[in-house]
Amino acid sequence: xxxxxxxxxxxxxxxxxxxxxxxxxxxxxxxxxxxxxxxxxxxxxxxxxxxxxxxxxxxxxxxxxxxxxxxxxxxxxxxxxxxxxxxxxxxxxxxxxxxxxxxxxxxxxxxxxxxxxxxxxxxxxxxxxxxxxxxxxxxxxxxxxxxxxxxxxxxxxxxxxxxxxxxxxxxxxxxxxxxxxxxxxxxxxxxxxxxxxxxxxxxxxxxxxxxxxxxxxxxxxxxxxxxxxxxxxxxxxxxxxxxxxxxx
Amino acid sequence: xxxxxxxxxxxxxxxxxxxxxxxxxxxxxxxxxxxxxxxxxxxxxxxxxxxxxxxxxxxxxxxxxxxxxxxxxxxxxxxxxxxxxxxxxxxxxxxxxxxxxxxxxxxxxxxxxxxxxxxxxxxxxxxxxxxxxxxxxxxxxxxxxxxxxxxxxxxxxxxxxxxxxxxxxxxxxxxxxxxxxxxxxxxxxxxxxxxxxxxxxxxxxxxxxxxxxxxxxxxxxxxxxxxxxxxxxxxxxxxxxxxxxxxxxxxxxxxxxxxxxxxxxxxxxxxxxxxxxxxxxxxxxxxxxxxxxxxx
Numbered sequence: 102x103x104x105x106x107x108x109x110x111x112x113x114x115x116x117x118x119x120x121x122x123x124x125x126x127x128x129x130x131x132x133x134x135x136x137x138x139x140x141x142x143x144x145x146x147x148x149x150x151x152x153x154x155x156x157x158x159x160x161x162x163x164x165x166x167x168x169x170x171x172x173x174x175x176x177x178x179x180x181x182x183x184x185x186x187x188x189x190x191x192x193x194x195x196x197x198x199x200x201x202x203x204x205x206x207x208x209x210x211x212x213x214x215x216x217x218x219x220x221x222x223x224x225x226x227x228x229x230x231x232x233x234x235x236x237x238x239x240x241x242x243x244x245x246x247x248x249x250x251x252x253x254x255x256x257x258x259x260x261x262x263x264x265x266x267x268x269x270x271x272x273x274x275x276x277x278x279x280x281x282x283x284x285x286x287x288x289x290x291x292x293x294x295x296x297x298x299x300x301x302x303x304x305x306x307x308x309x310x311x312x313x314x315x316x317x318x319x320x321x322x323x324x325x326x327x328x329x330x331x332x333x334x335x336x337x338x339x340x341x342x343x344x345x346x347x348x349x
Numbered sequence: 350x351x352x353x354x355x356x357x358x359x360x361x362x363x364x365x366x367x368x369x370x371x372x373x374x375x376x377x378x379x380x381x382x383x384x385x386x387x388x389x390x391x392x393x394x395x396x397x398x399x400x401x402x403x404x405x406x407x408x409x410x411x412x413x414x415x416x417x418x419x420x421x422x423x424x425x426x427x428x429x430x431x432x433x434x435x436x437x438x439x440x441x442x443x444x445x446x447x448x449x450x451x452x453x454x455x456x457x458x459x460x461x462x463x464x465x466x467x468x469x470x471x472x473x474x475x476x477x478x479x480x481x482x483x484x485x486x487x488x489x490x491x492x493x494x495x496x497x498x499x500x501x502x503x504x505x506x507x508x509x510x511x512x513x514x515x516x517x518x519x520x521x522x523x524x525x526x527x528x529x530x531x532x533x534x535x536x537x538x539x540x541x542x543x544x545x546x547x548x549x550x551x552x553x554x555x556x557x558x559x560x561x562x563x564x565x566x567x568x569x570x571x572x573x574x575x576x577x578x579x580x581x582x583x584x585x586x587x588x589x590x591x592x593x594x595x596x597x598x599x600x601x602x603x604x605x606x607x608x609x610x611x612x613x614x615x616x617x618x619x620x621x622x623x624x625x626x627x628x629x630x631x632x633x634x635x636x637x638x639x640x641x642x643x644x645x
Contacts, residue, residue, distance in 0.1 A: 159539055176543055178536045186558045186639045199544035199554075229641040 108132035108168075109251050109283035110156060115165035116308075117151050124308035125151045128165070131302060131311060135250065138277055138284035140294040141302045141311075142344060148309030149287040150179070153253045156285065175249030175282075177257045181236035183228040183243075189215065190224040193242045200247065207246065214242035218272060234265035241272065254286040258293070267325060270296055278321050291337050291344070292328060303343045313343040364570040364625065365521065371629055372566075399424050422608045431612025440597055441609065441616055447593035448620065451507065451579040455514025456572055456624075462515070463522030463571070464564070470523070471530035471556065472548075488520045496585050506589040510582030517578035518571040525567030529560025562640045565632035572628045576621040594620075 110133040117126040125148035133139045141149050154160040156167055157176050183192045193214055197207035215221055218238040228236060237257060244252070254273075258266040270293060277284060277297075288294055294301045295317055303313040315336065319327060327333055378387065406423045410416045422430075430437055466484075470477040492499075492513055503509040533555050541551050583595025592600070594617045601610035 157543055159542060171543075174543075176539075178539070180534070180536060182534060182536045182540055184537065184555070184558070185641065186561070186636070195540070195554075196544055199541065199546050199550065227639040229639060 108134045109170075110285060111168040112152070112156070113166050113168070115152075115155060115162045115167060117148065117155065117160065118163045126155075126162075127308040127310045129309070129311055130165075131314075133251070133283040133285050135283050136281045137300065138286065138298045139300045139302060140286040140288060140298040141304055142288060142291060142294045142340065143304030143309060144306045144344070145289060147304050147306050149304055150255050151309070153255050153285065153287060156251075156253055169251055173247075173250040175244035175247060175252045177240055177244050177252070177254045179255045179257065179259060181228070181233075181240040183236055183239055185228050188225050188227055189220060189231070189239050192228070192239055193246055196243055197246045210246045211242070214245040215239075217245060217276070218242045232265075233261045234269060237261060237269055238272070241269075241276070245276070248280075250282055252282045252284045254284070254288075256287050256289070259288070259290075266290075266293065267328075271325065273297060274321065274323055291340050295333060295337050295340065296323060296328060301340055303340060312346070313340075315340055315343075364573045367573075367625070368566050368569050368629070375633075419607060422611060427608045427611045427615070430608035431615075434609070437606070437609040437612065440592070441594070441613055444592055444594040444597040444613060445616055445620065447591050448576070448579045448583065448595065448617065451510045451514055451582060451593060452572075452575040452620070452624070455511045455578060456518060456575040458511065459515045459518045459522055459571055459575060460568065463519045463567070464526050467523045467526035467530060468552075470527050477527070484520060484523060487516060490516075492516065492581060492585070500586070503586075504588065505586045507591060509586040510579060510593070513582035513585070514575050514578030517581065518574040521570040521574065522564075522567040525563045525570070526560060529563030530556045532563070533559040561636045562632070565628065565636065569625055569628035569632065572624040573621045576617065576624060580617050 112129050112131050115126055115129045116124075118124050129152070131139070141152060143149050151160065153176065155162050156169060157174060158171055183189075184195065187195070190208075190211055193211040194207045197210060202210075212224070215224060218241050220235060220238050220242060223231065223235065223239075228239070231239065240257070258269050261269065273284075273286075274297060276282075284297075286294070286297055291301075298317050301315045301317060302311050303315075304310065305312045317336065319330075319333070402421070402424050406418055406421050410418060410421050431441060432438060466480065470480055499509050499512055503512050530552075537555060537559075538551070541555055546554070579593065580595040580598070583593040584599055587596055594613050597613045598610055598617070601607070601613060
């Protein structure tokens with residue numbers, strides 16, 4: 102496996118046909134390097150999430166392969182998927198616990214991660230006592246505990262309101278700046294894609310295929326005002342146009 | 350005669366619904382706080398029920414059904430004879446003791462066997478599919494029809510009563526536990542898969558805790574049914590002079606001692622209600638702090 106400057110995550114000619122005949126992905130090839138934040142946008146049901154399932158090893162591709170170090174891989178799901186019977190603290194510790202990390206170490210990491218995502222003071226709360234946005238923060242913290250080099254995000258903020266989503270985007274940006282991981286983010290919001298990423302990939306309707314790639318030139322840190330920048334609007338327009346073409 | 354038409358539908362559907370309704374009522378009460386009406390309504394219905402009963406005793410039973418008033422004694426007579434007649438009272442207390450013994454031993458065994466079955470069935474779909482029909486068959490078999498078989502196998506004493514108890518109470522434990530164990534989110538399972546969790550870890554840290562609310566619902570329904578099972582069992586299997594409430598009901602009936610007969614029925618009924626609510630309370634104590642009832 103490549104070390105150092107090579108891509109952290111690499112899709113090579115990946116196709117996916119499900120047993121029921123659904124052709125989800127077709128000949129998909131792209132890399133994500135450390136310090137790169139790649140977002141895939143596409144119509145719903147185009148196989149975007151399948152990309153992450155394959156990257157993480159939850160699904161095996163029909164053809165092609167994925168190169169990634171799965172030990173250093175973090176996966177943020179569409180729902181917060183917190184365990185209802187565990188407090189925030191114990192939820193955030195979960196993955197470290199499953200990895201067999203000693204108690205003291207994982208408690209310390211969890212406390213740090215909880216502080217990082219702005220949930221300090223809520224350690225003892227249960228999921229049912231949290232808002233949707235706070236649950237997503239807890240879910241982020243849980244993934245952070247293992248300090249992943251590759252971060253997969255599966256439309257994580259699709260279910261929260263616009264303002265919460267923008268705040269969570271700021272959170273992701275600041276995490277990305279601190280850690281410089283390789284990020285692969287799935288969304289159907291173009292604004293979210295442009296705001297977060299160094300590169301936006303457009304995927305066609307099923308069978309999903311990459312049809313366009315856009316480099317996003319804005320420097321980090323990115324402030325919320327970026328969303329009103331004319332250049333931001335122009336790029337979003339272009340992606341939107343390409344996406345509409347991909348729908349046909 | 351032992352062929353008294355005891356209702357042994359055994360599906361537990363009634364208690365199942367009761368458990369759900371109770372959960373909903375409690376959730377609703379929590380949301381808007383307690384009100385005076387919460388107590389007045391039930392109390393009013395209780396008073397109406399007693400009044401109707403008294404009316405039926407004095408006039409209704411003769412007028413509408415053509416039976417003698419002694420067939421349905423007045424509530425006052427029932428309470429008087431059951432609580433203040435020493436012989437009857439002692440009989441009811443002894444009966445309650447025996448019935449509790451059978452019901453609790455039966456429930457204990459039911460919980461162990463039922464949960465073990467559910468855990469086995471939760472492992473693989475084909476195991477579940479293979480075992481489920483037999484569970485349904487057990488559920489669909491009327492106790493009355495297999496009384497002779499039970500007698501041959503377990504004799505006519507406590508063993509047979511406990512068997513009836515298990516047979517009637519086991520279904521809800523298995524189905525609820527099974528439902529709980531298999532109802533964790535697919536993405537929660539993914540979380541464990543990604544960290545290569547073993548079957549045992551997955552069971553212990555995901556499926557089992559996730560199943561707790563459902564398991565308690567099963568406990569609650571089965572606890573109520575185990576009392577039903579105990580009383581039914583006592584009416585069929587009377588060897589060894591262990592006079593539970595079921596035996597008492599039948600003895601009072603044959604001796605035409607109607608007030609304590611109703612007393613025994615009421616005590617059996619109250620026992621069922623008490624265990625049902627105790628398990629409800631237990632459930633709220635154990636999972637109430639995290640469990641969010643689906644309906645809001």
